[in-house]
Amino acid sequence: MRYLVGCLFVLLFPVGAPQTSVEFHARYGKPDVERFNVRWGLMLTVEYGTDGQACRMRIGPHYDINRFGPDAAAPPDMVADILNEVVPPEMRGKELGPGEKIYGSCAGALLPTEYENVKFNPYYGLCEKTPIYRGVDVLFKRMECQSLPRYSDR
Amino acid sequence: MLIEPRQAFVHSFYEKRQSTISKDVALELLDEAVPPATRGKLLLGSVTAQTGCTAFETYSYENMNVGFIHSFCIKPGGVATVQVNLKRTECDSGSK
Numbered sequence: 619m620r621y622l623v624g625c626l627f628v629l630l631f632p633v634g635a636p637q638t639s640v641e642f643h644a645r646y647g648k649p650d651v652e653r654f655n656v657r658w659g660l661m662l663t664v665e666y667g668t669d670g671q672a673c674r675m676r677i678g679p680h681y682d683i684n685r686f687g688p689d690a691a692a693p694p695d696m697v698a699d700i701l702n703e704v705v706p707p708e709m710r711g712k713e714l715g716p717g718e719k720i721y722g723s724c725a726g727a728l729l730p731t732e733y734e735n736v737k738f739n740p741y742y743g744l745c746e747k748t749p750i751y752r753g754v755d756v757l758f759k760r761m762e763c764q765s766l767p768r769y770s771d772r
Numbered sequence: 773m774l775i776e777p778r779q780a781f782v783h784s785f786y787e788k789r790q791s792t793i794s795k796d797v798a799l800e801l802l803d804e805a806v807p808p809a810t811r812g813k814l815l816l817g818s819v820t821a822q823t824g825c826t827a828f829e830t831y832s833y834e835n836m837n838v839g840f841i842h843s844f845c846i847k848p849g850g851v852a853t854v855q856v857n858l859k860r861t862e863c864d865s866g867s868k
Contacts, residue, residue: 651781674782767780
């Protein structure tokens with residue numbers, strides 16, 4: 619029995635460097651950001667608020683975390699399909715129309731779309747002559763999301 | 773792995789990231805995440821490059837590469853990010 623308890627302890631609280639997701643969770647607790655490989659090579663990154671619910675999401679192609687964002691283009695219809703799954707229309711509230719241009723966004727880029735509860739900001743990454751759609755950022759407007767580091771800070 | 777001050781993960785492309793941690797704190801966190809014993813032999817140490825107010829310092833070990841991105845834009849000597857790239861074969865896919 620003692621041996622079993624010992625093994626369980628070592629599995630849950632490894633002495634060495636954490637290597638697996640389970641080990642990182644055991645040592646540092648709940649993550650504030652998670653990334654999921656959804657389908658069609660598109661990733662969903664979720665950043666949580668203090669209440670544990672999603673505050674920001676990015677849907678776009680896979681990219682290395684050492685980089686600022688994806689290089690590849692994202693097919694808009696596939697992004698929209700995942701967007702409808704994670705933020706269905708009934709969750710968004712009333713559509714308020716186009717939002718303000720985000721600082722530094724590319725010439726020719728689509729404007730954000732504002733809803734009562736959420737804002738969709740098309741993501742283009744590095745501006746090119748013809749802007750390349752690389753996904754969408756979803757910014758929730760809940761009070762609990764206001765304590766997160768700012769999305770855009772000149 | 774990235775070790776860096778808390779900041780927006782989902783953020784606009786042109787967001788300025790200004791917060792840094794001291795080199796001592798960066799090293800302490802690095803030692804906790806990847807203790808020196810797990811890194812293997814040091815193959816190439818402290819290759820430094822500087823552009824503007826940002827400097828890159830990289831160390832190549834048998835089992836991983838460790839990079840420090842220093843930012844002098846706001847205050848001198850701060851570490852903006854520590855990057856750890858493990859060299860296991862399982863890590864080779866999808867890192868584009």
